[in-house]
Amino acid sequence: MNTASEAExxxxxxxxxxxNGQVLRGVFAGCEDVVFHSFxxxxxxxxxxxxxxxxxxTERLEQQLLAPLEQTGLAVEPxxxxxxxxxxxxxxxxxxxGQAVTAILDGEAVLLLDGQASGKGYPLxxxxxxxxxxxxxxxxxxxxxxxxxxxxxxxxxxxxxxxxTPALKLHSNTIGxxxxxxxxxVYVEGIIQPGLVxxxxxxxxxxxxxxxxxxxxxxxxxxxxxxxxxPQMIATERPDVVVSNLLEGRFALLIDGTPFxxxxxxxxxxxxxxPEDYYENIYMSIFVxxxxxxxxxxxxxxxxxxxxxxxxxxxxxxxxxxxSIARAREEIPxxxxxxxxxxxxxxxxxxxxxxxxxxxxxxxVSIVGALIIGQAATTAGIVSAPMIIIVAITGIASFMVxxxxxxxxxxxLRFPMMILAGTMGLIGVMLGIILVVIHLSSLRSFGxxxxxxxxxxxxxxxxxxxxxxxxxxx
Amino acid sequence: xxxxxxxxxLLLSSILLSGCWxxxxxxxxxxxxxxxxxxxxxxAQLTAQIFIPRKGSGGSESGGxxxxxxxxxxxxTAEGVNIAxxxxxxxxxxxxxxFWGQCEVIVISEEAGKQGLREFVDFFLRYPQxxxxxxxxxxxxxxKDILALLDxxxxxxxESLREMANMNLGTRVTLLELSQSIQGASGSAILTRILIAxxxxxxxxxxxxxxLKGLSLYKHGRYSLTVKEPVSLGVLLMINxxxxxxxxxxxxxxKGAFSILSKQITTMLKPSIVNGEWMMKVxxxxxxxxxLNTTDANLTDPSKVMALKKAWEKRLKEAADQALxxxxxxxxxxxxxxxxxxxxxxPQEWKAKKEQWxxxxxxxxxxxxxxxxxxxxxxxxxxxxxPEQSAN
Numbered sequence: 087m088n089t090a091s092e093a094e095x096x097x098x099x100x101x102x103x104x105x106n107g108q109v110l111r112g113v114f115a116g117c118e119d120v121v122f123h124s125f126x127x128x129x130x131x132x133x134x135x136x137x138x139x140x141x142x143x144t145e146r147l148e149q150q151l152l153a154p155l156e157q158t159g160l161a162v163e164p165x166x167x168x169x170x171x172x173x174x175x176x177x178x179x180x181x182x183x184g185q186a187v188t189a190i191l192d193g194e195a196v197l198l199l200d201g202q203a204s205g206k207g208y209p210l211x212x213x214x215x216x217x218x219x220x221x222x223x224x225x226x227x228x229x230x231x232x233x234x235x236x237x238x239x240x241x242x243x244x245x246x247x248x249x250x251t252p253a254l255k256l257h258s259n260t261i262g263x264x265x266x267x268x269x270x271x272v273y274v275e276g277i278i279q280p281g282l283v284x285x286x287x288x289x290x291x292x293x294x295x296x297x298x299x300x301x302x303x304x305x306x307x308x309x310x311x312x313x314x315x316x317p318q319m320i321a322t323e324r325p326d327v328v329v330s331n332l333l334e335g336r337f338a339l340l341i342d343g344t345p346f347x348x349x350x351x352x353x354x355x356x357x358x359x360x361p362e363d364y365y366e367n368i369y370m371s372i373f374v375x376x377x378x379x380x381x382x383x384x385x386x387x388x389x390x391x392x393x394x395x396x397x398x399x400x401x402x403x404x405x406x407x408x409x410s411i412a413r414a415r416e417e418i419p420x421x422x423x424x425x426x427x428x429x430x431x432x433x434x435x436x437x438x439x440x441x442x443x444x445x446x447x448x449x450x451v452s453i454v455g456a457l458i459i460g461q462a463a464t465t466a467g468i469v470s471a472p473m474i475i476i477v478a479i480t481g482i483a484s485f486m487v488x489x490x491x492x493x494x495x496x497x498x499l500r501f502p503m504m505i506l507a508g509t510m511g512l513i514g515v516m517l518g519i520i521l522v523v524i525h526l527s528s529l530r531s532f533g534x535x536x537x538x539x540x541x542x543x544x545x546x547x548x549x550x551x552x553x554x555x556x557x558x559x560x
Numbered sequence: 561x562x563x564x565x566x567x568x569x570l571l572l573s574s575i576l577l578s579g580c581w582x583x584x585x586x587x588x589x590x591x592x593x594x595x596x597x598x599x600x601x602x603x604a605q606l607t608a609q610i611f612i613p614r615k616g617s618g619g620s621e622s623g624g625x626x627x628x629x630x631x632x633x634x635x636x637t638a639e640g641v642n643i644a645x646x647x648x649x650x651x652x653x654x655x656x657x658x659f660w661g662q663c664e665v666i667v668i669s670e671e672a673g674k675q676g677l678r679e680f681v682d683f684f685l686r687y688p689q690x691x692x693x694x695x696x697x698x699x700x701x702x703x704k705d706i707l708a709l710l711d712x713x714x715x716x717x718x719e720s721l722r723e724m725a726n727m728n729l730g731t732r733v734t735l736l737e738l739s740q741s742i743q744g745a746s747g748s749a750i751l752t753r754i755l756i757a758x759x760x761x762x763x764x765x766x767x768x769x770x771x772l773k774g775l776s777l778y779k780h781g782r783y784s785l786t787v788k789e790p791v792s793l794g795v796l797l798m799i800n801x802x803x804x805x806x807x808x809x810x811x812x813x814x815k816g817a818f819s820i821l822s823k824q825i826t827t828m829l830k831p832s833i834v835n836g837e838w839m840m841k842v843x844x845x846x847x848x849x850x851x852l853n854t855t856d857a858n859l860t861d862p863s864k865v866m867a868l869k870k871a872w873e874k875r876l877k878e879a880a881d882q883a884l885x886x887x888x889x890x891x892x893x894x895x896x897x898x899x900x901x902x903x904x905x906x907p908q909e910w911k912a913k914k915e916q917w918x919x920x921x922x923x924x925x926x927x928x929x930x931x932x933x934x935x936x937x938x939x940x941x942x943x944x945x946x947p948e949q950s951a952n
Contacts, residue, residue, distance in 0.1 A: 401661025416613040
C-alpha cells in the first residue's frame with residue numbers, strides 16, 4: 087500500500103463513524119472515482135457507504151443495499167451481525183482500515199455504521215469484461231472455440247466448467263505493489279507432482295514487482311533461467327489446453343487482467359505440440375507432429391546450412407542443383423552470408439511491421455514486402471532466387487510452431503548460427519548445434535529437465551513425443 | 561550467465577575470421593563437369609569441361625530465342641610432364657578456382673591409356689576434390705574433342721555420358737572400381753569406349769552427341785585392345801554387365817528369326833579346385849521377351865517356346881565362348897577377373913599359385929552353362945501380317 091503506511095493499515099476501525107470516515111477520506115484523497123455516501127438508516131443511525139464507481143454495480147447497490155436500509159426499514163439492527171436481510175451473497179466483516187481499502191479497490195461496497203467497530207463488505211462487483219471469444223493467437227480447426235478473457239472470475243469458471251471435480255484446486259495470491267493483481271494457482275490434486283505447489287507458492291511470494299500487466303511479468307520472475315531464449319512456461323489463451331495440461335500433472339497460473347495463463351513445468355516437446363493433435367485423426371496428428379519437429383529444426387538451421395554448403399562444401403550439392411544455384415548467384419554482388427543476413431533481417435522487419443499495423447494495412451504491407459523482396463530484388467540481381475526460397479521456407483517453418491514463444495528462440499538463434507556457418511562452414515553449424523543442445527540439456531523448468539522424456543529418457547513419456555498416446559485412457 | 565558470455569565472445573570473435581579462411585563463393589568457382597586425359601608428344605594433356613553460369617541464366621527471359629540448352633560449357637586444356645603438372649597449368653588459364661568436386665565423368669583416350677592408367681588413377685584418387693564415383697570412359701578420339709561436344713539434347717556432353725552410363729549401356733565403371741580392378745589379382749580393366757557421332761549436315765561440327773561403341777580392354781593397367789560387336793557382347797556377358805540388349809535368334813527349320821529383349825541376364829563365376837585341377841564354372845541365367853517374330857512359328861505352341869529357349873541358350877553360350885577364346889587364347893589375359901574369384905574362394909591355393917597364374921590362365925578349363933527362360937511373347941501371340949490359317 088503506497089498511500090497508507092503500514093501502521094495505518096493495521097489501524098482498527100473505531101466505534102465512531104466520523105473518525106473512520108475521516109481516515110478513509112484521507113486515504114482516498116484525490117480519487118474521484120471513490121464515492122462516500124453518507125445517509126441515515128431508518129433507525130436514525132448514521133451510516134457511510136464507500137465504493138468505487140467503476141467497479142461497483144451501482145444499480146444493485148441501490149436496490150439491494152441502500153434502499154432496504156434507508157426506506158423500507160427491513161433494516162439492520164446495529165448490533166446484529168450477519169445482516170441476513172440484505173440480499174447479497176458472501177458478505178464479510180471488515181475490521182481494519184487496510185481491509186476496508188482493499189475491499190473498496192476490489193469493487194466491494196463497504197458499509198460503516200456509527201457505533202460499530204467493524205464494517206461490512208458487500209461484493210457487488212461490476213468488472214468491465216467481455217464474453218469469451220475464440221483466441222486470435224491460437225485458433226484450431228476442430229476444438230473448443232472459447233478463450234480466456236481479462237476477467238479472472240470468467241477464466242476460473244471456464245476451467246471449472248471443464249473439470250467438475252473437487253480435486254481441481256484454486257489458490258489465489260496477490261502480486262504487485264501497485265496493481266494488486268490476483269494470480270490464481272490452479273492444479274488438480276492427486277495428479278500434480280508433490281512439492282510443486284509449495285515450490286510455486288514460494289517463488290510467487292518472492293516476486294517483488296510493481297505491477298502485472300501481462301503474464302510475462304510473472305513468468306520472468308519465477309522461471310529457473312530467465313536469460314534463456316527458450317520459453318520455460320507455456321502461455322495460452324485456451325481453457326482446453328490448460329485443462330489438458332492440468333491432467334498431465336502440470337499447474338497453471340491464471341492472472342487477472344490478461345487472457346494469457348501460464349503452464350509449467352514444460353519440456354521442449356510440449357512446445358511443439360498443439361491441442362489439435364488429440365482432436366484429429368491419430369495418423370494425421372502423428373504426421374503433422376513430425377512435420378513440426380522437422381520444420382522446427384529447419385527454422386533454426388536452414389539458412390545456416392545453405393550458407394555453409396554454398397560457401398564451403400560445394401561438392402555436397404547435387405550437380406544439377408549446383409548448376410542452377412550457380413546460375414542464379416552469378417550476378418549477385420554479396421557473399422552468401424551477407425545475402426542471407428540481409429534477407430533474414432528484412433523478413434523479420436516485415437513480420438514486425440505486419441504485426442503492429444492495423445489489420446487492413448497489415449495485409450498491404452505483406453503484399454508490398456513479398457513483391458519487393460520476392461520479385462524486384464531477384465530481378466534487380468541483388469538477391470538470388472534460391473535464397474528467397476530458403477528464407478520463405480524458414481519463415482513458414484517458424485510459423486508452424488504452435489507456441490509463438492517457442493519460435494522466438496529459433497528466430498533469434500538463427501542469426502548467430504548463420505554467422506557461424508559463414509565463418510566456419512558446417513563445422514560452425516555443428517558447433518552452434520552443440521552449444522544449443524548443451525544449453526537445452528542444462529535447462530530446467532520448475533526442476534524438470536527441459537529435454538525430458540528424450541534426455542533423461544523415459545519410455546512412457548517418449549511415446550507421446552514420437553507418436554501420440556491415446557488421450558488419457560485409464 | 562558465464563555460459564552466455566562465453567558464447568557471445570565466441571560468436572563475436574568468429575566474426576573477425578570471416579572474409580578470410582577457406583570461404584569460396586559459388587561465383588568464384590569454375591565448376592568442372594568432366595575431365596579428359598590425353599597424351600600427346602610425350603606430354604600428358606588435361607582437359608576440363610567448365611560450366612558457364614552466365615550463358616544458361618534467365619531461361620525465361622530469352623524465352624524462345626532459339627537458344628538450346630547447349631552452349632553452357634567451355635573446355636580448357638593444358639599440357640604437362642605428368643597430369644599433376646597439367647592441372648597446375650590449367651588453373652593458370654582459368655580466372656576462377658577450378659572446382660573438381662562435381663566432375664562426374666572422366667574420359668581417358670586410348671592413346672593415354674597406352675601410357676598406363678595407374679598414374680591417372682593415383683592422381684584422381686589422391687587429389688582431394690575428385691569424386692570416387694565419377695564414371696570412367698575410354699575414347700578412340702582425343703578426350704578433348706569429346707568434351708568439346710555440345711550435345712543439343714543435354715546441358716553438356718558430360719551429362720549425356722553420365723546418363724548413358726546410368727542406362728547400363730556399357731560397363732559403367734567408376735573411378736574407385738577402376739582402381740580396384742587394376743590393382744586386383746588379374747590386373748585388367750574393361751572400359752566403355754566412346755566415339756563422336758557424326759553431326760547432322762546442317763549442324764556445326766560440335767553439335768552432336770558422344771556415342772558408345774565397343775569396349776577398351778586394359779591389361780596390367782595399360783590399354784591393350786578394342787573389342788567390337790559381336791565379341792564385346794560376350795565380354796559384357798562374362799562380366800555380368802549385359803543389359804538392355806535385343807538379340808536375334810534363329811530357329812532351326814524356320815525361315816526368318818526371332819528377336820529377344822533381355823530382361824535380366826545374370827552371370828555367376830564358380831571357381832573349383834578338385835585334385836589340384838583348377839576349373840571355372842560360368843553359370844548364365846537369362847530371361848527375356850520376344851519382341852520380333854519374322855518366322856511362321858506360333859509361340860502359343862509350347863514346343864516352339866522350348867526350341868526357342870534352346871536356341872537362345874546356344875546363342876548366349878556362343879557369345880561367352882567367343883569372349884573366352886579371345887581372352888584365353890588370343891590375349892592370354894584374365895579380363896574377367898577369374899583370379900579374384902579364385903583368390904576369394906581358395907585363398908591358400910591362390911597364394912601358392914599366384915606367380916603361375918599368367919601361364920595357367922590360357923589353359924584354364926572353363927565350363928559355360930546357360931539357362932534361359934522366355935517370360936513373354938510380347939503383346940501379340942501369333943506371327944502378325946499373315947493369314948490365320950497358314951500360321952502353324
